[in-house]
Amino acid sequence: MNNRGIVADKISQLPEALILQILCLLPTKVAITTSVLSKQWQSHWKMMPKLKFDSFLHRLGLENVSKSLLSHKAPVLQSFGLKVRLDGRNNAVDIGILIGIAMTRNVRKLVLEVYFHRGSFAFPRSLYNCVTLETLKLILNVVMDVPSSVSLKSLRTLHLLAVDFKDDESVINLLSGCPNLQDLVMRRHSSSSVKTFTIVVPSLQKLAIHNGSGGQQRWGYVINTPSLKYLKLEGSKAFESFKIENVPELMELVYLELYTNKKEWWKLLPLVLLSSPKLQVLKLIDDIDCMNFVEASGVWNQPKNVPECLLFHLETFMWEGYKWKREEEVEVAKYILKNTNRLKKAIFSLKCVSSEERLVVVNDLKSVVRATTNSCQFQFI
Structure with missing residues (x-):
């Protein structure tokens, strides 16, 4: 038996829960390759509670990601991360399919990092109506056109990093569809088209805003968050106006x-x-x-x-x-x-x-x- 077989045999004697914890410490691509170790190991990675795919750095096609995700069998997906650069081969439809599959796995946390230099694309409706999603982190250089029918009742944490919105309505639609949101992080970039960002979230407790350089633009904010306890403002060079209303519990x-x-x-x-x-x-x-x-x-x-x-x-x-x-x-x-x-x-x-x-x-x-x-x-x- 070679060294790889000896190591695999020793790990195989560990409890299933511990094996899954170990696999989650590895890049998902590496964890999947453990399926070649033995027949027993063919199924271990399929029960991993956390998956992260990087098709931007490793040139891993979205088709392969889709196949891997379809093979995944865990009833609850605690975390799903995807980093991708869209081009002529990879399009928004592929992203929608992957998100849809993750939703069927009762995903709790979604981290989506998308690079696209050809304008905006519509996210799948499933993203805006997921009953299990608790954490959503979007790192996007695309424009989001958010429908009015957003319903993310379980969402507690929302990070919007370099995310732009089609208009003011898209911002309102997204935030109003998160009635239990507690933690909001925003990092705006120089091409943001929304001039005044209105944050009216009664349940919000933590708010962090990094305003970026803003270039020649000047942005404003209206904050109405009666439960807010923590506020962090950075990069305030581009602030044009800032209005805080109804924040009696801001303490930290x-x-x-x-x-x-x-x-x-x-x-x-x-x-x-x-x-x-x-x-x-x-x-x-x-x-x-x-x-x-x-x-x-x-x-x-x-x-x-x-x-x-x-x-x-x-x-x-x-x-x-x-x-x-x-x-x-x-x-x-x-x-x-x-x-x-x-x-x-x-x-x-x-x-x-x-x-x-x-x-x-x-x-x-x-x-x-x-x-x-x-x-x-x-x-x-």
Whole structure:
């Protein structure tokens, strides 16, 4: 008996559940090849609860994926992943067939990564009406045209990475069809056609938005999520407007980046501060060239009550590209420094401040720090 046979024989003595766990640690393509080890091993992979096919990297045809999936016998498919690049040979019909087969296996988690450079294609209806689907992760550079008849009642987690939608209605149709959604992650790309993304999901508890660069586009958001407890905003350079409504339970936001060269950013900041009692790190960014900025662009209206995050949790305050000659920036900086009790580190980038004015700016900022935060470390770079 060769070494391969010895190893297979030893593993064969393990409980079936443990064998399946081991197979799930392997790439699916490799796990399937174990069927050549012996007659007994011909059926092991067919009961694997997790399958992942990569026809993009390994040139594995969708026809072969379909054959493998049809041979699969597990009554419940805990996870099904597919990565594919569509071209003249592989089309959306193939994707629809594979998703349909996965649905017949009572799939719980679907991870679909599709690359297609010829426009949009319609997803199969089965994707929008799966009663068992709990997690859906879409990594797509295609346009989704979502029908109004979406019914994903078991869906708890939805990731939309580089996903574009045909129109605002498609966004509303998808989210309104997920009445029990709790976790939503979005990463938008520069060609996104939906200008204002409306998120009205009463059940949503966690929301993470990465706004991308946006190119020349400026995107807006309207968030109405009464159960939201966690909000993460990244890549805010392309934010044009941001409206938060009805978020009484937002409690766990600990890190925030906000670009201060965008229209009316100072109106967004108080709202986020008041809605984020556990905020620990605040980073403000202005990447406009020092020679081109406007000295005054708005009026800072400080909150009537000092936000809880400033009083009890904020430890790090950073401002890249701080512009001393902008009145609203000076007022914001002083307000935060004056009202923080636990600040440990304050970092200001003074690239737009002349060497003659630098000392004045430094002393001006340090002068407003509360006595309780005298231990705060300042860095001026």
